[in-house]
Amino acid sequence: MTTPFKFVEWPCPAVGGDTRSEAALVFDRGRESRLLVIPPLFDEANKLRHTLVEVLRRLDASGIDGVLPDLPGCNESLAPLAEQTLENWRAAAAAASAHFRATGVLTVRSGALLRPPDVPGWDYAPQDGRKTLRSMIRARIIASREAGREEPRDAIEAKGRAEGITLAGWHIGPALFTALEAAELPTREDGVTIIEHETIGERPAWLRAEPDFDAAQADALAAIIAVAMRQPE
Amino acid sequence: MTAQTSAQTDPTGPARSTIDETLRAILRDVLGLSSERAAQLTPDSGLFGHLPELDSQAVADLLTEMEDRFEIIIEDDEIDGDHLETYGGLLALAEAKTATR
Missing domain, CATH: 3.40.50.1820 (Alpha/Beta hydrolase fold, catalytic domain)
Structure with a gap:
């Protein structure tokens, strides 16, 4: 049933x-x-x-x-x-x-x-959190490159920690970004x-x-x- | 079902055919292809920019999966359009990275 x-x-x-x-x-x-x-x-x-x-x-x-x-x-x-x-x-x-x-x-x-x-x-x-972010950051790098912009990973990570960032359409705030970077299983x-x-x-x-x-x-x-x-x- | 080509009779040698097989398996998973369709991919088969479902996130996930299965690290500046546009380009990237592993 x-x-x-x-x-x-x-x-x-x-x-x-x-x-x-x-x-x-x-x-x-x-x-x-x-x-x-x-x-x-x-x-x-x-x-x-x-x-x-x-x-x-x-x-x-x-x-x-x-x-x-x-x-x-x-x-x-x-x-x-x-x-x-x-x-x-x-x-x-x-x-x-x-x-x-x-x-x-x-x-x-x-x-x-x-x-x-x-x-x-x-x-x-x-x-874990780092791997989850890694793929999303890479998606942003690839999308930016397609649009003719070079966005280094370091710059994306710094922005994510300081003010938050949109990755693959998901708006991740700075606290969440920083916590995910360190979030181990x-x-x-x-x-x-x-x-x-x-x-x-x-x-x-x-x-x-x-x-x-x-x-x-x-x-x-x-x-x-x-x-x-x-x-x- | 079609028989697998044995490593002994493959002129490209076992190591290379293993990379090729693994990469086809990854694409089969990402694109939802049948094993038959994945086996039909040629070096000229178009990928990023040719298949609408293969967007930047799907390509990023594909590269991450390649890192896991081949135990390699692909640096961001190593990813250029040539590597992503065709199956042959992606295979060349996998072969180059596993050779320097």
Whole structure:
């Protein structure tokens, strides 16, 4: 038996200490096992979204509730992206975990940088902050070169740290830029398993130039999670 | 399915054919090509500037993936249009970087 997904609002900590409403896509029948998904940052969130919703759909059929929240400044959020910080995104991920009573957390790619503490789960193909920025800065260098402008990486990085910068259409504020440069993957606590992409197989969705969906990948991810989370009732 | 060309019979030698195969696999992943289509890429096959879906971000991701799979670092000033415009140009970049690894 499957549940249609719904969009709900949840109270999310905002930069500056307020709380604002953000959206979350949920499969929620109040079951014991509840998975929170922290998506990748920036463009990879778009490329992975279809896959992640399909993972949640499969888990729903296996008796596991699922939540895919919007982080402030991302997806449907009305908060300005340029004002977001890594620290506040971490607070938002932790607040979502508490609000939705997650019993497991799946982070995807750079989403691993936001992993809430104290909940077991999986990091799928985690990527650190420096690598996330590296590719986006390179995209800007290539685009500038195509437009006949030379923009050295040093100059882009200095601007990013001082006043923030738009990379591949994403406006990254100075605090977020600086924090991402230094953001390493968290040391693995007990209960957190890294899922390398080789385990899932086929072409990585984040590498595709256009959004794509591979049902076999959703099957493989959901199977790993369902086996571990399903209640032995 | 078509048989893989064995390294022994490949006149370009095993090292070079491995780079070629890996690069085709990366392009297959980035562009969503079938293995058959990826195998049909020729040195003259157009890439950046020829395929609308291959925008600057996709090219940047492609270069980052090449760095990971070939264990190389591609400096920004080494990336010029000639390397990105055709499959042959990209292969030449991969071969040059792996040779000096």
